[in-house]
Amino acid sequence: MSANEDAITNWFAGQRKLAKSDFPIGIGDDMAQIRLAKDTSVLITTDILLEGVHFDFATATLKQIGYKAMAVSISDCAAMATIPIAAVVSVGLPKGFGQRQLKQLHAGIILAADKFNCKLIGGDIAGWKTKKPFVINVAMLSKPAANKPVKRSGAKVGDCICVTGSLGGSGESPDYKHLTFEPRVKEAIEIAKMVTINAMLDISDGLSSDLNRICRQSGVGAIINAEDIPISPQAVRLSSPQAKKNKEPLKAALNDGEDFELLFTLSTKDCEKLLKNWNNKTAITKIGEITNTNKMQIKTADGKIKNLEISGYDHLKI
Ligand SMILES: [Mg+2]
Known part of the structure; x- marks a missing residue:
């Protein structure tokens, strides 16, 4: 069960207290919220996808992997009822990956990005020197809609x-x-x-x-x-x-x-x-x-x- 992940997340959250005034939502929700000015805030999430865990090349194309990597983070924006703004994407490439593969991946990233008007604004590319699995990470920003971002912690008895x-x-x-x-x-x-x-x-x-x-x-x-x-x-x-x-x-x-x-x-x-x-x-x-x-x-x-x-x-x- 995933109590393990929750336990370590709680431990991380306990190591340094975050000021509620600056970070209304901190570690442990679908996104964290950063207050920039009185009525202005931005939310952030990051998701890492690993070959062999979140996808396999036997059943997924690079375009599908690019789409999924973005969609997972966009889904976190949905989880808070917030509006996706922009993302940066980092990849760890297996030996032999070149421009052709990166363009296929990009097609999937853009497919998801365009659907939700979320811009790709940067990223990083690193290549393994030996035969290692493919890794892709997305960090995404969103902004509040008319509603307050919805947290996990607000459920009430009788709901x-x-x-x-x-x-x-x-x-x-x-x-x-x-x-x-x-x-x-x-x-x-x-x-x-x-x-x-x-x-x-x-x-x-x-x-x-x-x-x-x-x-x-x-x-x-x-x-x-x-x-x-x-x-x-x-x-x-x-x-x-x-x-x-x-x-x-x-x-x-x-x-x-x-x-x-x-x-x-x-x-x-x-x-x-x-x-x-x-x-x-x-x-x-x-x-x-x-x-x-x-x-x-x-x-x-x-x-x-x-x-x-x-x-x-x-x-x-x-
Ligand atoms: Mg989530």
Whole structure:
């Protein structure tokens, strides 16, 4: 489970206190916020993608890798309901990579950048001298929309828990949704215009792990209804007779990483208003409620309530 990553992130955050006046949002959210002047601030995030972990050349083109690298950071801008501004991109190149490969990568970077009006404003290129894997890192800036940037820590007891789109199976063939997903920037800003979002993040390590993050950072519990979780077509296919992997679609929806859908909480009243008035093509589904139990629970189809196992992707698993 990704408690490892959260533990070390907390340790980092504890080493030096950041002044709230200068850094309203510090280490541990989807982006950090830097105050530049009284009513002016900018947000920043960085994401590193490793060959063999976040992509493989057997299943991804360089254009897709460039797209994904940008889309992952743009998704963090969505997670705060902020507007992407600009990015710098650094790459560590395997031996033999030249201009041709960099142009293919650039095509993917620009595809994502143009879609969200986010400019590529610089970067760095370094080449390995020996046979080493490909690495790409994006650092991205965003600015607040009309709403305040939405943190992970604002969930309140009684809130509804909602997700956009559908979950699970993003790494499965033939779709490889993790390479082509659409960051939910427009949706996030639209939702924030209609209602007050109390807490939000983008699901990168799996619903169970990421909901746990909202709960831990907000000091609350949660109960979700198994039957209400929108399971993606890619996850549903896992249970077909043709699927070689014997994986339960619900488990895939709960624990697979890289869905990059929004997970957010809001008051019951705002949730009703949102679901009634939402007519964007990206679905929003209510999947549960925030509780005061401090536990993560799931109500199964037979009506039983169980503790929700947190077993999403762990970046620090040895
Ligand atoms: Mg994120």
